[in-house]
Amino acid sequence: MVFLTTKVMQRTALFVTFGGLVTSLITTFLPFWKTMNSDLNEVENWFSGLWHTCLYTEEVGIQCKAYDSIMGLPMDLQISRVLMSVSIVTGCLAVLAAFPGLEGVDMCVGLPSMKRLFLVFSGVLSWLSGLTTLAPVSFVAYTTVVEFWDEGFPDVMPRWEYGEAMFSGWFGGLALIIGGTLFFVAVCMGDYEQIPQSEPRSPQAKHRTKHYQKTEVL
Secondary structure, rough: OOOOOOOHHHHHHHHHHHHHHHHHHHHHOOOOEEEOOOOOOOOEEEOOOOOOEEEEOOEEEEEEOOOOOOOOOOOOHHHHHHHHEEEHHHHHHHHHHHHHOOOOOOOOOOHHHHHHHHHHHHHHHHHHHHHHHHHHHHHHHHHHHHOOOHHHOOOOOOOOEEOOOHHHHHHEEEEEHHHHHHHHHHHHHHHHHHOOOOOOOOHHHHHHHHHHHHHHHH
């Protein structure tokens, strides 16, 4: 394809990685990781995130409160806090490391191997950021499902369910992994373009070579 060049692939990878980073950042601070409402009191909806727990009522609206103690948090939320923080840091480093390696950027001019190294490093960081986003979201989803189907809880007791932030976290993690993969594809495309291509010979030259070969055999 004419438009699918190394430069376009590099910028596409950067755009996808940046979109995944922003989505993961928003997911980290959204209080909608888990939701809970009771059939006995339908006017109240509870929301739980990594940093806040919120209550929504029709009269007052939404009110959020930070957790009193980190040690009092469930284990899945404590682990998710750490992993999401690692995801944001590695995602930011991936975006920053990609700029010196982009074609058309006046950095590392005349050092193609250094530009290639920056893109590879950015791809690895994007993969790490995506995995550290998918891991906590999937872990919280798993614990939510286990607690929801726990037969030890009474049927009348409300239970936590998936919130909107869970799906945005999955989307952001996949976007980061796709962005890292596109960085690797851009590197492979750049390596292929640097391979010296042999000049194609014309059909007349090929026919002349065959004629000479026949003459030598005779």
